Amino acid sequence: MAYQGSAKLLDEQLRALDFESWADLSVAAHQDGIGLVDRVIRVPRVMMLVGFNRLPRRDMKLNRHNIYSRDGRRCQYCGKSPPLAELSLDHVIPRAQGGKTTWENLVCCCIYCNRKKGGRRPAEARMRLIQKPIKPNWTPALLMPGKPSIYREWEPFLVNAAYWNVELLD
Structure with a gap:
């Protein structure tokens, strides 16, 4: 995106740089780099879009990965998180009893509980059920496996939960 001019890359001082200016910055020993044909450039951590309308509206695909993500890879009957x-x-309502293959009728389940529940x-x-199954709204965070890394460069843009959750006293 930066190479095509539709985004600027932000450095530690929050200066917006185009691709060529970014590529001219040197890669320190402790930083990740991307190897190009003629040079190595720093991995950008913060990017600013030059033009932005909205996130595209997408429906979540009904598949095993997305059901597991929605349910946090936890059995919705016993609450355990066994290996994948x-x-x-x-x-939830068995297919033999007219249950459909929908977001509202599928849950992540350990094989022990699945066997116990049967048909x-x-x-x-x-x-x-620990929680009622629902169709989730699509968010980019659901596409990230595991917990995302928090980079130092992201800190100015993240909400400090402690600020909002501290109890106010007289």
Whole structure:
């Protein structure tokens, strides 16, 4: 984007640089670099779009990865977070009982709880859902596997939760 002129890259002093100016900055030993044909440039951490209208509206695809992400890779019956190989999908209302393959009827489930529930509804198996399954809104954060790294360069742009959550006293 910066190379095409649709974004500027911000340095530590928050100066907006075009691609050529950014490429002229040297790469320090402690910084990540991107190897180009003729040089190595610093990995940009903060970028500013030159023009921006809105995020594109996208529907979340209904797939295993997105169900696992929505549910935090936790079994929605017992709350455990087993290894990925021990997770499965469960139809809350079984397909044999007319349940559909939808966001509202699929949950992340450990293989133990899935086996225990079998082809029954949760109440029939004396099991409870931790949270009701819903169709999530699309956000870029859902596409990032695991927790994103927080870079020092991002700090001026992040909300300080302590500032908003401190108890106010007389």
